[in-house]
Amino acid sequence: MLAFVVILARYGTAQQVEGIETLPFDGPFDGTVSPVSPLLDTFGRTGEGGPPPSGGRAFGVSVRKVETTVQAVQDAALQQMLLWSGVGLVIMAFLAGLIGWWPAGRALRPVAAVTDTARRISDMNLDERLALSGPDDELHRLADTFDTMLDRLQRAFDSQRRFVANASHELRTPLAAQRAGIEVGLADPLPAHLAEVRDDLLTTNREAEQLIASLLLLARSDRGLEETEPVDLAEITATTAAGLRPAAEEKHLKLHTSAGGPFRLSGDPVLLRHLVSNLIGNAIQYNRPGGRVQVTLAGRTLTVTNTGRPVAPDQIDDLFEPFRRLGQDRIGTTGHGLGLSIVRSITKAHNAAVNAQPGPDGGLTVTVQFP
Structure with missing residues (x-):
């Protein structure tokens, strides 16, 4: 736009200068400047036009001065126009950007609110909503649709958790009755083959009860923390490790703990105890004979390392899914693949991160970083 204006202004100025005429006059030259004309050749020099009239040379000099002055005025006008047009263009560009940024920011503010809320929402806080206010426009309808989707997701998650919790509660009673019936109906003395059958039935019953208890714990941790209290994680770690030391010695494993000083946080002591127990229990269960288990609590990080079978990096995420274990472990007689799932659920409930x-x-090195 600026170049277009400058070119047109120069062209128009040149046209105006060419249109100026110089008229001859009779009498002596008195210093008055007349307009420029092609007759300059006649009045400004001797030649075919004959001798100049009285005062002609002075008149020609004056006309040339007029030409120089007009050119200087034209250049000065163009320079000023270029300068101030550039300044005006910069100022207008700044004002246009500023004025455009302000309404654009107001218009896109709901989008930023939707993004922030979507980033915060997880399966642990599905009760949060956008509740966007303002005119009934496209963004408002988008926010309402997002809230409706969250309602459906929350109902689905709550239904799943209630089902797991209720099913687990309902299954505990018949399993307890089954165990009592096995113990009473197959009490000693028994033939050798029946005693072996009784032991197998009791083992199966205990594993089923452990599975039900794990499912109940998983459902409880998925609901989040209803109440919290100050907890010393160092004390919980030391106590839990001491309780699992006989199981490690039974498998000829070396269990080392380094809990350091007291580490207090706000949480659920029962869930945190299960968190540490599952981490150490998995490290003992999925280990090799003569291996080791190292439990370290340093700063705000709990680390459990074992020397089990090699684990491919692409299998790590699968181990945190319920009922997911490594291939050869699935056919084992112990474990249900819920240990690390419970660990991840409890860490989420305490706003911690597990890796x-x-x-x-x-083997694996599992770290839990508390906030």
């Missing part, structure tokens, strides 16, 4: 990395000599 697992394969060890250089096999």
Whole structure:
């Protein structure tokens, strides 16, 4: 736009200068400047036009001065126009950007609110809503649709959790009755083959009860923390490790703990105890004979390392899913694949983060970082 204006202004100025005429006059030259004309050749020099009239040379000099002055005025006008047009263009561009940024920010503010809320919402706080106010426009309808979708998701998650909790509660009673019936109906003395059958039935019953208890714990941790209290995680870690030390010695494992000083946080002591118990229990269960388990609590990080079988990095995420275990472990007689799922659920309930990395000599290094 600026170049277009400058070119047109220069062209128009040149046209105006060419249109100026110089008229001859009779009498002596008195210093008055007349307009420029092609007759300059006649009055400004001698030649075919004959001798100049009285005062002609002075008149020609004056006309040339007029030409120089007009050119200087034209250049000055163009320079001023270029300067101030550039300044005006910069100022207008700044004002246009500023004025455009303000309404654009107001218009896009609901989009930022939707983005922030969507980033915060997870399966642990599905009760949060956008509740966008303002005119009934496209963004408002988008926010309402988003809230409706969250309502459906919350109902689905709540229904799933209620089903798991209720089913687990309902199954505990018949399992307890089954165990009592086995113990009473197959009490000693029994033939050798019946005693073996009784032991198998009791083992199966205990595993089913452990599975039900794990499902109840998973459902409880998925609901989040209803009440919290100050807890010393270092004390819980030391006590839990001491309770699991006989199981480690039974498998000829070396269990080392380094809990350090007291580490207090606000949480559920029962869930945190299960968190540490599942981490150490998994490290003992999925280990090799003569291996080791290292439990370290440093700063705000709990780390449990074992020397089990090698684990591929692409299998790490699967281990945190319910009922997911490594291939050869699925056919084992112990474990249900819920240990790390419970760990992840409890860490989420405490706003912590869990991470697992394969060890250089096999096994896993699981870290829980508390906020």
